Ligand SMILES: C[S@@+](CC[C@H](N)C(=O)[O-])C[C@H]1O[C@@H](n2cnc3c(N)ncnc32)[C@H](O)[C@@H]1O
């Protein structure tokens with residue numbers, strides 16, 4: 001229980017404690033605030049620990065300063081040091097953006113992030129570098145399209161995304177009808193775009209694994225996009241091919257013919273045994289063949305890696321990072337493993353998730369990036385993750401993905417099509433706040449097929465407001 005002389009939404013503090021200081025989750029907290037000269041003073045007592053904390057009063061610009069201060073003072077009281085301090089949100093750049101809009105300089109923001117939020121110097125520099133890249137690209141007068149293909153060759157045991165094995169009963173029964181429904185949805189979307197004068201700046205076909213589509217169906221889908229979606233304002237078109245075991249030369253050629261300019265080819269790790277245990281096929285020769293074909297066709301290539309896969313040793317991770325140097329790619333996305341309830345692995349928590357020597361791995365990442373001339377350009381953190389828990393997209397300058405930036409910043413409205421796709425209508429309320437309304441397409445193909453039209457009516461209502 002929390003007792004205080006200010007109003008506190010207990011749930012937000014509870015969530016913070018659950019993630020960052022779980023050992024005090026059942027303790028009573030007493031928090032009394034005073035304003036003294038230019039400072040806020042907090043007298044804090046938890047169990048038999050107590051202390052007094054001070055911080056400059058910034059409430060004129062940071063309305064919820066006392067709540068933030070209470071959270072990070074709890075960290076200090078229990079001597080918890082995290083690289084991201086008290087920032088547990090998925091989008092830490094939003095905090096930076098808010099402070100900028102309030103009128104603070106980058107220098108003052110660094111001071112606030114360090115002193116109030118307890119963020120490490122390294123993460124502050126990362127946040128500022130990423131945000132400075134993003135502001136040159138963000139454009140809230142355009143929109144994007146996301147198309148979710150919820151099928152994969154096999155389901156990787158760490159994954160919680162919308163995905164069904166193509167050879168499973170769901171895949172066998174609903175794949176064909178899914179494609180037909182998606183074709184209808186593309187046509188409807190074309191009308192929606194025309195009716196609302198939308199300016200589509202980026203298209204992203206993701207999933208799942210979109211390259212699981214047959215060559216014939218891929219062509220039908222890309223053709224439908226070509227016919228129905230106005231591409232006058234289009235700046236990038238991504239086809240997240242992903243898995244080498246689903247890609248053929250012809251699929252890449254079709255993608256190229258219809259204007260795709262970005263593709264992904266994701267090793268996750270180059271250690272075969274690890275991938276096998278995660279139910280993910282991997283053939284290095286075929287991977288190289290796909291890579292060479294992608295290069296030949298002139299695509300901008302992204303590769304995804306995951307750090308912290310179960311039982312993967314530091315040596316093996318360093319090997320993966322060394323191997324990635326062999327590929328001349330424009331984008332690299334490095335994820336930290338996050339185990340969510342929808343993944344098979346979450347249900348098997350007894351497995352050993354490797355303890356890594358973080359410094360060595362981070363040094364190796366820096367070496368790879370330096371060699372490739374890549375810089376961070378978007379980042380997001382995983383919920384429920386106290387420690388490492390961040391995903392960072394790196395790119396060679398000029399090759400940043402607009403879609404990824406817009407998606408993470410929630411700056412631009414998105415029309416989502418296909419399985420599990422989220423449509424977001426974003427309206428600026430004022431300088432600091434956005435109003436975000438979502439329509440979520442069902443993940444399960446059967447429900448998507450049944451409900452697509454109904455959901456589409458919601459999208460029409462949303463965009464005609
Ligand atoms: C939606 S998945 C699609 C990519 C494609 N199907 C593939 O597997 O190559 C996008 C990326 O999320 C990452 N990912 C998936 N599950 C994850 C997890 N549990 N923790 C961290 N990253 C994860 C992987 O790097 C993956 O490439």
Ligand code: SF4
Nearest residue numbers: 152155156159163208
């Ligand atoms: S990681 Fe990719 S291939 Fe594996 S299950 Fe998830 S979406 Fe499918």
